[in-house]
Amino acid sequence: MYKRPLSLALSVLVVGALAACGDDDSDTSAGGESTETTSAAPATTSGGATEETMAPEETMAPGTTAASGDIVDTAVGAGSFTTLVTAVQAAGLEETLRSEGPFTVFAPTDDAFAALPPGTVDTLLEDPTGALTDVLTYHAVEGEVLAADVTGLDGQSVPTVNGASITVNVGDDGSVTLTDATGNEVAVVQTDVDASNGVIHVIDGVLLPA
Numbered sequence: 001m002y003k004r005p006l007s008l009a010l011s012v013l014v015v016g017a018l019a020a021c022g023d024d025d026s027d028t029s030a031g032g033e034s035t036e037t038t039s040a041a042p043a044t045t046s047g048g049a050t051e052e053t054m055a056p057e058e059t060m061a062p063g064t065t066a067a068s069g070d071i072v073d074t075a076v077g078a079g080s081f082t083t084l085v086t087a088v089q090a091a092g093l094e095e096t097l098r099s100e101g102p103f104t105v106f107a108p109t110d111d112a113f114a115a116l117p118p119g120t121v122d123t124l125l126e127d128p129t130g131a132l133t134d135v136l137t138y139h140a141v142e143g144e145v146l147a148a149d150v151t152g153l154d155g156q157s158v159p160t161v162n163g164a165s166i167t168v169n170v171g172d173d174g175s176v177t178l179t180d181a182t183g184n185e186v187a188v189v190q191t192d193v194d195a196s197n198g199v200i201h202v203i204d205g206v207l208l209p210a
Contacts, residue, residue, distance in 0.1 A: 101197035147191035
């Protein structure tokens with residue numbers, strides 16, 4: 001079941017690494033003043049806790065639950081959603097996807113966009129607040145819908161932020177596909193990519209609302 005109800009509303013995966021800790025050394029100068037050596041010292045928060053230095057990964061790790069970046073940062077950091085991020089920015093949806101959310105985004109890879117008929121992406125980009133926005137919002141639902149929730153929706157139609165629905169199909173082996181309004185079926189190839197304001201599920205095709 002959904003953790004939050006679905007209704008109308010609308011891809012940097014990171015791995016935390018603690019900064020190396022170094023002791024502050026004090027050297028006394030000829031005038032008796034001491035100078036601090038801080039080159040290896042980690043930054044601390046106001047509560048005194050050591051901050052983590054976050055380094056982006058090349059690819060998304062399946063099942064990752066730790067997140068520090070929002071959905072846009074996560075998609076950028078993954079490196080395989082360049083077209084999606086460009087489209088989100090062109091449609092003026094970046095600010096929305098950086099907001100508190102939470103959102104669930106079914107994110108097509110660059111290869112998925114490349115598989116569309118020639119000229120489709122360019123045509124969409126020419127109408128950023130119309131057709132492009134319709135397509136992008138068709139890939140998102142309100143609330144955080146994890147893989148366990150999706151697999152419980154076999155055969156059900158799920159409303160997207162666009163207003164149109166997608167149909168969830170779950171195979172006997174647990175694989176999940178989504179059928180769009182045109183009858184096109186795409187596969188969910190990676191699930192539960194966590195972001196600070198929601199979750200991303202990676203798909204191998206582009207969903208079309210009509």
